Amino acid sequence: MSNLHSIISVAKQAIEIEYKAIQNLIPLVDEEFANAVNCIYQSKGRVIITGIGKSAIIANKIVATLNSTGTPAIFMHAADAIHGDLGTIQEEDVVICISKSGNTPEIKVLVPLLKNGPNKLIAITSNKESFLGQQADYVLNAYVEKEACPNNLAPTTSTTAQLVIGDALAICLLELKGFSSSDFAKYHPGGALGKKLYLRVSDIAATNQKPSVTPDTDIKQVIIEISEKMLGVTAVIDQGEIIGIVTDGDIRRMLNKYDNINGLTAKDIMSVNPKWIEADAMAVDALDRIESYGISQILVKDNDQYAGVVHLHNLIKEGII
Known part of the structure; x- marks a missing residue:
């Protein structure tokens, strides 16, 4: 038990140290930071980010964040730079160099080479x-008092601070560029995140069958329609308009209510004013409505015409949930 308490205590202490270090970065964001952001924003080139050791790993992450938010960026390892990779840098690129101490041998060799060119550093x-x-040319202060490492050696707090500064840069550039959620979707077409940003209700409804009956459809045929289309529901259509819905729950309630179902039609058991969503709405909006209404499927309209059904299972399959 004492071992568990010790682990928990050490973990909390590490988080506390890094938390305080991040808070201490706030007053360090000044006009020089803003000028560096404007330098990147006004540049017609890319952002080349370099570093050594753990700072190189952070540089890779910042590159990924910039690329995904509309600022073209490339990683260049500080050690490789002096063995040919300096050719990566083009005339209009801006170079970001990450180093906790700023005095490592690799940095001292690299920086003068960078300064030989026209690029801002x-x-x-x-x-x-x-x-x-x-x-x-611009210094972004990522000062930390100490590492979370008890020996004050392993890069922990310092790399967290570097990452936070990089994220702040990316978000400032995102705001300046007016980078929207639709822009974000262009760079994230895959996975659940991408689908939440670009997948529309019409995309899902088109893959489903389109169950429908008329108000006077015999109840047995209604059951067959629901069963064959495998969505647990059918729309009730009258002269092209949706006037109701019959779900498998309506069928169960009917069987409990009536001993004899002969002669019953869709209009006798349908629910009126069914929930629906426009075909051009985002799939994630369909999920919000399904959850808020406490239902399993929702009808789809396209220009006031019945366009199909989206089922909760569709959204799960697409990874929207």
């Missing part, structure tokens, strides 16, 4: 007075 460092800090 942005530093993300915990030491503004470092070699990197002194040489950079």
Whole structure:
């Protein structure tokens, strides 16, 4: 038990140290940060991000975030840069160099080579007075008092701070570019996230059968229609308009209510004013309505015409839930 308490205590302490370090970054965001953002925004090139060790891993993450939010970015490893990868940098690119100390041997070799070109250099460092800090055109202060590591050695708090600064950069650029959710969808077409952003109700309804009966359809035929179309529901259509819905729940309630179902028709058991959604609505909106109404399926309309059904199972299958 004491071992468990010790683990919990150490974990909470690590989180607390990093939490405080992130809070301490807020007053460090100043005009220089804003000028660095404007430098990237006004550039006609890409953002080249470089670093060594754990900072290189953070650089990769920031590159991914920038690319996914509309700012073209490329990772360049600081060690590889001096062995040919400097050719990655084009004339109008902006270079971001990440280093906690700003004084590592690789950085001291790389920075003068970067300064030989026309590119603006942005530093993300915990030491503004470092070699990197002194040489950079803009310095983004990622100062941390100590690492979460009890030996104050393993990069933990410092890499978290670098990541947060990178995220802040990306979000500022996103805002300046007016990057919308539809833009985001273009860069995230795969997976559940992409589907939430681009999949529409019509896309799902088109894959389903389209159960329908008239108000005077015999109840046995209604049951057959629901069974064959395998959506647990059928729309009741009169002169092209949806006037009701019959669900498998309506069928069960009918069987409990009537000993003899001969002569019954759809209009005798249908629910009027059924829930529906427009075909061009987002699939995630269909999920919201299904959940809010406490139902399993919802009818679809396209220009006031019956266009099909979306079932909760469809949304689960597509990964919307």
